[in-house]
Amino acid sequence: MTVAQAATASAEHGEIDEHHWTSTGLDTRKLAIWGFIGSECLFFASLIATYLVYRGQSLVGPLPHTESQCMLDGKMQACEGIFEIPLVTFGTAVLLFSSLFVVLALYGAQKGDRKMLITWLSATVICGLFFIGMQVYEFYHFYHKGLGYSTNLFSSTFYTLTGFHGSHVTLGVIWLSTMLVLALRGKLPPEKALNLELAALYWHFVDVVWIVIFPVVYLMR
Amino acid sequence: MATSVLERRAPAVPHTHAKTGLWSWITTVDHKRIGILYGATSFLFFLLGGLEALVIRLQLTGPNGKLVDPDTYNALFTMHGTTMIFLGVMPLSAMFFNYFIPLQIGARDVAFPRLNAFSYWVFLLGGIFINTSFLVGAPPDGGWFGYANLTSSRIIPATAAAPSPGLNIDFWVIGLQILGIASIAAALNFFVTIVNLRAPGMKMLRMPMFVWMSFVVQVLLLLAFPVITVALIYLMMDRNFGTSFFMPDGGGDPIMWQHLFWFFGHPEVYILILPAFGITSEILPVFSRKPLFGYTAMVFSGIFIGFVGFGVWSHHMFATGMGPFADTFFSLATMVIALPTGVKIFNWIGTIWGGSLRYTTAMMMAIAMVALFIIGGLSGVMHSAAPADLQQTDTYFIVAHFHYVLFGGAIFGLTAGAYYWWPKMFGRLLDETLGKIHFWLMFIGMNATFFPMHILGLNGMPRRVYSYPEGLNFEFWNLIETVGAFVLASGFLVFLVNIIKTWMGPKNAPADPWHGATLEWAIPSPPQEFNFPKLPQVGSSVPQWDARRAAGGHLPEPALVSGEGIHMPNPSFWPLMAAIGVNLTLGSLLFIRQLPYWYGLTLFGAAWLFVSVYKWAFEPAH
Amino acid sequence: MSAHATHGHDDDHGHSHPTPRTYLGVGVILFALTALEVLAYEVGHRPTWPLHALVEPMVVPILLILSAFKFVLVAGFYMHLKQDSKIFTNLFVWPIVLAVALALALVILFNYWVKETF
Numbered sequence: 001m002t003v004a005q006a007a008t009a010s011a012e013h014g015e016i017d018e019h020h021w022t023s024t025g026l027d028t029r030k031l032a033i034w035g036f037i038g039s040e041c042l043f044f045a046s047l048i049a050t051y052l053v054y055r056g057q058s059l060v061g062p063l064p065h066t067e068s069q070c071m072l073d074g075k076m077q078a079c080e081g082i083f084e085i086p087l088v089t090f091g092t093a094v095l096l097f098s099s100l101f102v103v104l105a106l107y108g109a110q111k112g113d114r115k116m117l118i119t120w121l122s123a124t125v126i127c128g129l130f131f132i133g134m135q136v137y138e139f140y141h142f143y144h145k146g147l148g149y150s151t152n153l154f155s156s157t158f159y160t161l162t163g164f165h166g167s168h169v170t171l172g173v174i175w176l177s178t179m180l181v182l183a184l185r186g187k188l189p190p191e192k193a194l195n196l197e198l199a200a201l202y203w204h205f206v207d208v209v210w211i212v213i214f215p216v217v218y219l220m221r
Numbered sequence: 222m223a224t225s226v227l228e229r230r231a232p233a234v235p236h237t238h239a240k241t242g243l244w245s246w247i248t249t250v251d252h253k254r255i256g257i258l259y260g261a262t263s264f265l266f267f268l269l270g271g272l273e274a275l276v277i278r279l280q281l282t283g284p285n286g287k288l289v290d291p292d293t294y295n296a297l298f299t300m301h302g303t304t305m306i307f308l309g310v311m312p313l314s315a316m317f318f319n320y321f322i323p324l325q326i327g328a329r330d331v332a333f334p335r336l337n338a339f340s341y342w343v344f345l346l347g348g349i350f351i352n353t354s355f356l357v358g359a360p361p362d363g364g365w366f367g368y369a370n371l372t373s374s375r376i377i378p379a380t381a382a383a384p385s386p387g388l389n390i391d392f393w394v395i396g397l398q399i400l401g402i403a404s405i406a407a408a409l410n411f412f413v414t415i416v417n418l419r420a421p422g423m424k425m426l427r428m429p430m431f432v433w434m435s436f437v438v439q440v441l442l443l444l445a446f447p448v449i450t451v452a453l454i455y456l457m458m459d460r461n462f463g464t465s466f467f468m469p470d471g472g473g474d475p476i477m478w479q480h481l482f483w484f485f486g487h488p489e490v491y492i493l494i495l496p497a498f499g500i501t502s503e504i505l506p507v508f509s510r511k512p513l514f515g516y517t518a519m520v521f522s523g524i525f526i527g528f529v530g531f532g533v534w535s536h537h538m539f540a541t542g543m544g545p546f547a548d549t550f551f552s553l554a555t556m557v558i559a560l561p562t563g564v565k566i567f568n569w570i571g572t573i574w575g576g577s578l579r580y581t582t583a584m585m586m587a588i589a590m591v592a593l594f595i596i597g598g599l600s601g602v603m604h605s606a607a608p609a610d611l612q613q614t615d616t617y618f619i620v621a622h623f624h625y626v627l628f629g630g631a632i633f634g635l636t637a638g639a640y641y642w643w644p645k646m647f648g649r650l651l652d653e654t655l656g657k658i659h660f661w662l663m664f665i666g667m668n669a670t671f672f673p674m675h676i677l678g679l680n681g682m683p684r685r686v687y688s689y690p691e692g693l694n695f696e697f698w699n700l701i702e703t704v705g706a707f708v709l710a711s712g713f714l715v716f717l718v719n720i721i722k723t724w725m726g727p728k729n730a731p732a733d734p735w736h737g738a739t740l741e742w743a744i745p746s747p748p749q750e751f752n753f754p755k756l757p758q759v760g761s762s763v764p765q766w767d768a769r770r771a772a773g774g775h776l777p778e779p780a781l782v783s784g785e786g787i788h789m790p791n792p793s794f795w796p797l798m799a800a801i802g803v804n805l806t807l808g809s810l811l812f813i814r815q816l817p818y819w820y821g822l823t824l825f826g827a828a829w830l831f832v833s834v835y836k837w838a839f840e841p842a843h
Numbered sequence: 844m845s846a847h848a849t850h851g852h853d854d855d856h857g858h859s860h861p862t863p864r865t866y867l868g869v870g871v872i873l874f875a876l877t878a879l880e881v882l883a884y885e886v887g888h889r890p891t892w893p894l895h896a897l898v899e900p901m902v903v904p905i906l907l908i909l910s911a912f913k914f915v916l917v918a919g920f921y922m923h924l925k926q927d928s929k930i931f932t933n934l935f936v937w938p939i940v941l942a943v944a945l946a947l948a949l950v951i952l953f954n955y956w957v958k959e960t961f
């Protein structure tokens with residue numbers, strides 16, 4: 001607000017740069033990405049809320065943590081809890097680190113440190129790809145343990161929630177990869193670091209959603 | 222003064238892109254042109270929705286109506302509601318957002334002109350998509366709130382005789398998803414525009430009330446639409462992939478749909494009404510020659526309505542048996558909303574109180590809006606009490622209530638806006654005599670149509686039933702309603718005549734025909750592409766009145782200027798291409814359960830969208 | 844949130860962006876908190892592990908608090924809300940408030956109020 005007030009005050013005294021004028025002094029695109037993130041909060045809240053409401057309402061197994069009766073290989077049988085906490089913990093750590101890496105890449109971009117930018121941005125993209133790979137493996141694994149998309153309420157809410165999160169990760173990877181290509185071509189100078197900042201904000205948001213999903217979905221029994 | 226405007230011709234404008242021809246409209250990113258596109262499109266959809274309403278009324282004129290069969294009737298009331306809400310009132314409001322938010326805040330365009338064009342094209346194609354259902358004989362028929370159980374039922378196999386059975390709801394589900402994308406994109410755009418592109422000196426608390434109410438609407442859109450998006454995704458999965466989100470046989474709960482839907486649905490009614498509130502708050506001061514009474518109270522009551530509006534959704538669900546605790550909570554929260562609404566009504570009356578009133582058509586529409594909204598608001602408070610609601614729910618009393626707020630409120634407000642702003646948009650004043658005829662037909666027709674519904678509803682006539690037997694004492698009032706509906710429709714016929722007559726008439730509108738208070742009246746009618754040659758300096762919430770006072774009561778006509786040195790955004794073809802991509806991707810999901818290879822089209826659409834977005838991102842914006 | 848309030852103002856004027864060292868420190872804390880989350884989970888459901896009886900009833904609050912901490916750290920430092928305009932903070936915090944209210948309301952509506960009254 002102080003920036004905005006300063007801009008307003010100076011505008012009231014004299015000439016302004018009409019083509020770059022904003023009433024808050026904030027960048028318009030950054031405002032938009034934050035508004036978008038705010039909107040996305042409600043999207044994920046609805047998915048998480050449904051998961052929570054339907055927790056324990058599944059009529060058949062497999063279940064996330066506990067043993068249950070489930071249909072596997074054409075007959076009902078006892079199945080153990082399906083979650084693989086170590087695997088997901090690893091994926092969670094990778095996603096957390098990618099958040100660190102992208103903020104370092106942004107630091108490099110702002111300081112004009114091309115090597116730092118490219119190194120950490122590459123690391124971010126690799127982490128993102130790794131997370132997607134983890135999730136694909138997890139889904140594949142679950143499917144073969146009898147957890148199809150419509151098997152029970154747990155599977156439907158779980159796959160929908162984590163699937164939409166995964167699609168956000170995928171979009172983020174595409175966005176960051178585009179930024180990486182620009183950086184490699186030398187088209188991400190410090191004055192254009194904002195382009196990366198927008199992608200980074202989105203990426204952090206995706207990470208923050210996972211910070212909620214991981215304990216709420218995987219760790220609460 | 223009036224004729225001198227049209228004699229003047231614009232000098233050469235090297236840095237602007239306003240040309241004529243179809244291509245210039247397809248590639249336009251000018252908020253004023255997009256506003257006109259929104260207006261024209263949504264008015265056509267509005268007439269279509271009105272036609273559906275007339276068929277409904279004809280069917281119910283007398284007992285045992287034979288005009289349409291029950292299935293057609295279901296489709297008619299479903300598409301009437303869906304069309305009026307998503308394709309009529311919302312985009313009609315979007316027309317005013319587009320055209321007047323930038324003008325009223327002293328900006329040259331919206332924050333993201335190409336995104337703005339994208340919103341329009343997605344809306345247009347989505348509206349066409351959802352109405353295509355009529356052409357393939359599968360119009361949505363589950364009611365505009367698409368309750369699960371009615372809508373979540375599973376696969377109906379295709380036969381040669383009926384090639385697309387059961388696609389009715391799929392059209393609705395996918396159509397709403399497409400329209401939701403348009404709404405969220407537009408809302409983000411206007412939100413940022415209002416926060417960031419106000420002219421120097423225009424603090425938030427100096428914004429015109431229309432901008433303020435629009436601002437609240439954008440926030441509601443951003444926060445409410447994601448929720449219905451999720452609900453629609455679940456519904457699509459239930460219908461196509463055998464999940465049980467709303468299916469009791471798989472452990473799911475159809476009430477979940479109602480919660481998610483109404484968490485969106487109640488804010489949605491404010492999304493529909495607040496723009497009309499804003500327009501009314503613009504018109505009443507101008508034609509009373511008094512500043513708006515209690516500006517700050519008006520702002521905060523609007524914000525309060527929006528905020529509390531998120532905590533009342535379950536008042537639509539009293540009949541589901543939520544228990545006394547939840548019923549009490551949602552009853553009380555709903556009653557609380559009457560307070561800020563009462564503040565607004567009090568301030569409108571305070572505004573015209575003791576003013577020197579000019580009864581133009583716009584003013585009469587605005588006053589009628591206040592009066593009719595009071596009636597609808599009061600019946601709303603009646604069913605905020607859960608026990609009363611149990612008597613009224615699903616009867617014509619509810620239909621009466623929401624038509625008083627949405628027709629009496631929203632449509633009267635929007636029509637008032639049309640008469641008020643027409644000269645600014647087209648440089649021509651609508652005919653006032655025809656306008657008055659329009660007003661009286663609409664006013665009498667509206668009350669004749671909807672007031673008897675109160676009586677019928679309390680006497681037990683259920684809504685959404687295609688006929689009624691004789692002997693229930695429903696005949697008389699139903700006949701009156703049908704007559705009223707045709708009087709109402711004839712009002713809009715007069716409006717159409719007025720539009721055509723004005724269109725063919727001379728450009729007779731000066732820059733400021735009404736002695737307006739806000740910035741849009743400071744520039745020529747219609748405005749030049751860049752709106753303001755120089756960004757205005759704003760010192761109060763009524764800048765144009767300040768200027769008029771400083772000039773001694775008479776302002777000269779603003780001159781047309783060359784616009785040299787003003788950079789306007791380039792026209793772009795890619796918003797339309799991206800919109801087509803969105804429609805291909807989502808539209809192809811229509812057939813996923815019958816024609817799995819249809820996924821090919823989904824992938825094609827996604828690729829199309831991908832390419833369009835990249836072309837868009839890397840083309841020069843200026 | 845408290846980190847916000849106490850440190851926010853010192854940084855406001857200098858507009859000093861955090862250094863890579865700060866980012867790294869936050870990363871280490873995030874990693875440690877995640878480890879704690881998993882530890883709480885493991886202790887919570889293994890009766891033979893030490894402190895099981897103490898942790899078990901508190902697993903949910905522990906997880907919620909730890910995850911809230913992580914959330915605030917990422918938002919405050921990596922998303923720069925700590926030194927950026929308060930407008931951005933508002934654009935994030937209010938939707939989160941509404942989001943949490945929605946989730947809570949649904950859980951309560953489906954699990955408690957209805958059961959009590961039938």
Ligand SMILES: [Cu+2]
Binds near residue numbers: 486490534536
């Ligand atoms: Cu409501």
